[in-house]
Amino acid sequence: MQRRSFLKKAGLGAVAGTAAVAAPVFAQANPKISWKMTSTYGPSLPPLFGAAQTFCKMIEEASDGQFSIRLYPAGEIVPGYGVMDAVSNNTVECGQTASYYYYGKDPTFCFDTAVPFGLNTRQMTAWMEQGDGLKLMRELFAPRHIVNFPMGNTGTQMGGWYRKPINTLADLKGLTMRTAGFAGEVLSRMGVVPQQIPPGDIYPSLEKGTLDAVEFVGPVDDEKLGLFKVAKYYYYPGWWEGSAQVSLYVNDGVYEKLPKHYQSLISLASSYAGMQMTANYDAHNSEALRRLIANGTTLKAFPRDVMDAAFAASNVLYKEFCDKDAGFKKVFENYMAFRDGTVPWFRIAEGSYDNYLGIALANAKK
Amino acid sequence: MQRRSFLKKAGLGAVAGTAAVAAPVFAQANPKISWKMTSTYGPSLPPLFGAAQTFCKMIEEASDGQFSIRLYPAGEIVPGYGVMDAVSNNTVECGQTASYYYYGKDPTFCFDTAVPFGLNTRQMTAWMEQGDGLKLMRELFAPRHIVNFPMGNTGTQMGGWYRKPINTLADLKGLTMRTAGFAGEVLSRMGVVPQQIPPGDIYPSLEKGTLDAVEFVGPVDDEKLGLFKVAKYYYYPGWWEGSAQVSLYVNDGVYEKLPKHYQSLISLASSYAGMQMTANYDAHNSEALRRLIANGTTLKAFPRDVMDAAFAASNVLYKEFCDKDAGFKKVFENYMAFRDGTVPWFRIAEGSYDNYLGIALANAKK
Numbered sequence: 001m002q003r004r005s006f007l008k009k010a011g012l013g014a015v016a017g018t019a020a021v022a023a024p025v026f027a028q029a030n031p032k033i034s035w036k037m038t039s040t041y042g043p044s045l046p047p048l049f050g051a052a053q054t055f056c057k058m059i060e061e062a063s064d065g066q067f068s069i070r071l072y073p074a075g076e077i078v079p080g081y082g083v084m085d086a087v088s089n090n091t092v093e094c095g096q097t098a099s100y101y102y103y104g105k106d107p108t109f110c111f112d113t114a115v116p117f118g119l120n121t122r123q124m125t126a127w128m129e130q131g132d133g134l135k136l137m138r139e140l141f142a143p144r145h146i147v148n149f150p151m152g153n154t155g156t157q158m159g160g161w162y163r164k165p166i167n168t169l170a171d172l173k174g175l176t177m178r179t180a181g182f183a184g185e186v187l188s189r190m191g192v193v194p195q196q197i198p199p200g201d202i203y204p205s206l207e208k209g210t211l212d213a214v215e216f217v218g219p220v221d222d223e224k225l226g227l228f229k230v231a232k233y234y235y236y237p238g239w240w241e242g243s244a245q246v247s248l249y250v251n252d253g254v255y256e257k258l259p260k261h262y263q264s265l266i267s268l269a270s271s272y273a274g275m276q277m278t279a280n281y282d283a284h285n286s287e288a289l290r291r292l293i294a295n296g297t298t299l300k301a302f303p304r305d306v307m308d309a310a311f312a313a314s315n316v317l318y319k320e321f322c323d324k325d326a327g328f329k330k331v332f333e334n335y336m337a338f339r340d341g342t343v344p345w346f347r348i349a350e351g352s353y354d355n356y357l358g359i360a361l362a363n364a365k366k
Numbered sequence: 367m368q369r370r371s372f373l374k375k376a377g378l379g380a381v382a383g384t385a386a387v388a389a390p391v392f393a394q395a396n397p398k399i400s401w402k403m404t405s406t407y408g409p410s411l412p413p414l415f416g417a418a419q420t421f422c423k424m425i426e427e428a429s430d431g432q433f434s435i436r437l438y439p440a441g442e443i444v445p446g447y448g449v450m451d452a453v454s455n456n457t458v459e460c461g462q463t464a465s466y467y468y469y470g471k472d473p474t475f476c477f478d479t480a481v482p483f484g485l486n487t488r489q490m491t492a493w494m495e496q497g498d499g500l501k502l503m504r505e506l507f508a509p510r511h512i513v514n515f516p517m518g519n520t521g522t523q524m525g526g527w528y529r530k531p532i533n534t535l536a537d538l539k540g541l542t543m544r545t546a547g548f549a550g551e552v553l554s555r556m557g558v559v560p561q562q563i564p565p566g567d568i569y570p571s572l573e574k575g576t577l578d579a580v581e582f583v584g585p586v587d588d589e590k591l592g593l594f595k596v597a598k599y600y601y602y603p604g605w606w607e608g609s610a611q612v613s614l615y616v617n618d619g620v621y622e623k624l625p626k627h628y629q630s631l632i633s634l635a636s637s638y639a640g641m642q643m644t645a646n647y648d649a650h651n652s653e654a655l656r657r658l659i660a661n662g663t664t665l666k667a668f669p670r671d672v673m674d675a676a677f678a679a680s681n682v683l684y685k686e687f688c689d690k691d692a693g694f695k696k697v698f699e700n701y702m703a704f705r706d707g708t709v710p711w712f713r714i715a716e717g718s719y720d721n722y723l724g725i726a727l728a729n730a731k732k
Contacts, residue, residue, distance in 0.1 A: 028395045028431050062634055064395045064627040115724055120716065121486065122521070125641065126648035155488070156715040186564060201408050218715060219517035237719035260429040268428055275491065275637055282492035283704075286711035299719060311726050338649075340727060343688065345652035347724040349522040350486065352667060353603035355721070357483055358713040361706060 030066040031259065040080045040101065042073035045199065045221050047284075049073065051246060051277035052096040053150045056345035058269040067262055069094065080193070080198045087249040088144045095251045096151065099137075100181030102232040105323060108180040108328045111335050112137050112148065112349065114157075114190075114241040116314040119339055121153040121243040121278060122347065127338045136331050147255045149248040149270040152277030155285070157238035158222065159213030159302055161206070161231035169305045177213040178202055182317075183240030190306075206230045217244075219288035220281060228297045235300050239310050246277065372600065396432040397625065400620075401459035404670040406446045406467065408439035411587050414651075415439065415645035418462040419520045424450065424635040433628055435460065437621065446564045453615040454510045460616045462517065465503075466547030467562075474694045476548045477701050478503050478514065480610040482680040485705055487519040487609040487644060489712065497556060513621045515614040515636040518643030521651070523604035525668055526581030527572070536669045543579040544568055547605030548683075555674075572596045574690050574706035583610075585654035586647060594663045595620060601666050605676050612643065630695070684689045 039058065041048040056069040072092075074080035084098035084105070097330060099112035111118075111133075120126055127133040128150050141148045160179070173191035184194030192213075197205060205211045207230045214231065215238060216222050228234070248270045255263065293299060302310075320338075322329035370711030383675040401420060405416040438458075440446035449463035450471070465478035472698060477484075477499075485493055493499040494516050507514045526545075532538060540558035558579075563571060572576045573596045580597065581604060582588050594600070614636045621629065668676075684702075688695035 027431070058630060058634060062627050062630040062635070064625065066395070093383050117726070120720060122644065122648050126645040129642055129645040130649035156719045158715055169477055197532060219711075237715045239719065239722070240717045242723065259430065261428050264424060268631075268638050271396075271641055272634045272637045275641060276487065276495055279492040279495040282488050282708065282712075283496035286708050289711055289714070290417040299714070307722055308726075342648065342652050343720075343724055345585075345655055345719065346648075348655070348665070349524055349603045349718055351724060353605065353608045354486060354523040354709075354712065354717055356605070356673055356716060357608065358601070360483070360674075361709055 023312040032331040033067045035069040036090045037094045047280040051273045055273035062110040090251045093254045103181045114244040116240040147250045151248040152246045152274030154244045157241040159238045161227045161234035162213045162233040175212045199212045214229045219285045258273045401435040403437045404444040404458045406463040413646040416700045417639045456489045456617045459620045469547045480607040482606040511618045512615045517614040517636040518612045520610045523607040525601035525604045527593045528579045528599040529597045541578045552585030585651045589654045653727035
């Protein structure tokens with residue numbers, strides 16, 4: 001509208017003709033907007049932080065350079081675990097984080113990231129996009145003035161690094177372990193002493209022996225943190241993170257003021273950045289794991305009694321949470337109905353295919 | 367630049383000032399563009415055709431209504447299997463199809479969709495986006511004047527519908543079966559008589575007994591075609607389609623003429639539409655399968671000797687193709703190196719998690 005009023009003031013309306021009439025319409029189309037984005041992660045974690053970088057790049061490219069978002073790593077303007085508050089308060093317009101870090105504010109946030117024995121990556125995306133997931137999560141975030149968008153998934157995570165082998169459930173007793181979210185509650189029922197520690201402090205804590213065990217993500221990120229240098233045993237699977245979704249948070253006030261086509265761009269670019277993030281893990285975890293093994297890491301599956309105890313403890317805890325928290329129960333029931341409906345199907349075509357091919361390739365190598 | 371020359375002609379350069387200098391940039395920003403898109407599919411296949419609809423919708427939304435693409439189902443302006451030629455010749459600007467339908471033109475196209483004992487859905491996306499897949503496929507399509515984009519994946523397909531049970535490899539001998547792409551070659555080595563038949567003709571052929579067996583996609587689409595009414599046995603897994611990627615083709619000439627930010631929109635919208643397509647299958651296949659079983663379908667795993675014979679026949683055929691076709695060999699070696707590197711990793715965290723949870727949930731039901 002600025003251009004129109006300029007023309008009015010200058011008294012050039014009639015002279016300018018068609019070109020001047022057309023210009024304001026286009027001028028509205030791609031307004032210049034600059035945002036700040038803060039992340040829980042930093043450049044030392046390339047697939048995670050890279051997703052935020054890809055998001056900003058694609059928003060800028062697809063808006064013809066008009067919508068730009070400046071990205072700040074954890075700690076530069078907002079602490080790593082301060083993303084939710086910063087976006088809620090509009091300290092920054094948007095942020096990259098994982099919702100289960102805010103478990104202390106409300107355990108229901110975990111369903112936006114990962115819960116023990118929850119959905120795998122494709123099931124999570126299906127629940128979010130074609131089930132009730134995104135709708136339920138939007139309702140959950142609304143009172144915090146946040147509009148959330150899925151922005152990638154790590155895939156099934158590893159079960160972490162241990163200084164001593166875990167041969168039986170009893171070996172978990174008294175273990176001080178870094179983990180995040182709901183998993184800590186389950187692990188504490190199994191005898192573990194859980195700790196929530198930001199990525200940057202993990203390595204020194206494990207080295208000093210303040211921690212006996214650490215779970216972080218998977219081979220690519222764990223290798224970057226150097227965990228293999230201070231703990232030898234690398235267990236799988238991370239039953240508390242069958243997949244872990246990363247989120248984009250946008251402040252609701254600034255989101256609602258965006259032109260509709262910029263809102264669409266946010267959906268598109270976050271989805272694209274998330275796809276690239278998962279692809280990055282899927283393409284590079286195997287090489288990272290091979291290097292870890294070459295460096296002396298011992299790869300081990302959790303013993304069956306640990307898995308069974310974890311499954312049982314998770315179910316007990318879910319029941320307790322549902323009994324005391326109606327908000328948790330509402331999401332839990334929807335999420336678990338989706339899980340119980342889709343997991344059997346995934347075993348049929350996907351599971352039997354993956355299992356056959358895995359075995360056939362292993363046999364072919366012999 | 368048009369506006370600038372108008373100002374020059376009108377002698378208003380000095381008067382117009384800053385606003386007038388900025389205006390031409392905006393005027394260029396979102397030009398009005400209208401395209402046509404043709405598909406191999408139609409509205410009777412909602413996840414597949416829906417991906418093309420989502421793509422068109424998101425392009426229009428994110429360009430503020432300036433870039434619109436009109437979608438035509440198979441047969442309306444171009445036959446279902448005519449998408450490649452129509453885009454090559456610029457009969458339409460873009461199209462939705464699966465590249466393995468053009469196996470007859472060049473078998474290497476199959477790597478853009480599915481090959482026997484190939485990558486699963488996430489591995490395929492990882493190869494395309496973070497491996498060499500997209501680069502190799504772009505090189506392959508370039509002489510056909512096509513720029514290709516991944517636009518969804520069906521997930522692991524089912525092994526098809528059979529009028530009689532397959533108890534052993536010998537039961538495949540002489541079977542007339544509808545299938546697509548490279549799979550037909552492998553199946554013919556195993557004694558099957560393969561046929562490539564468009565979706566619309568499958569049901570009548572099976573009903574009349576012209577076909578003994580049909581493989582199409584999975585529960586959602588197969589139910590729509592009504593295949594359960596004429597064949598009772600439903601086998602898994604579709605070892606020739608551990609995943610099947612659907613593609614967007616854009617004519618290279620019109621693509622190169624697009625403004626850069628519209629080119630970005632095509633990447634973003636095709637990726638988003640594809641994500642929704644896979645999520646749609648993943649959310650709804652389980653319900654469709656339950657209905658099929660309730661309607662009398664017998665679900666069966668292929669016998670081990672069939673799987674082993676298929677694996678062996680595929681490897682023999684791959685070798686023959688590589689020996690006679692350097693283009694095929696180049697892509698094959700890259701694709702299979704990626705598979706052999708990533709499949710073992712997928713068995714560790716993902717596979718053990720999926721297997722444990724599948725069994726735990728089945729036991730919990732008992």
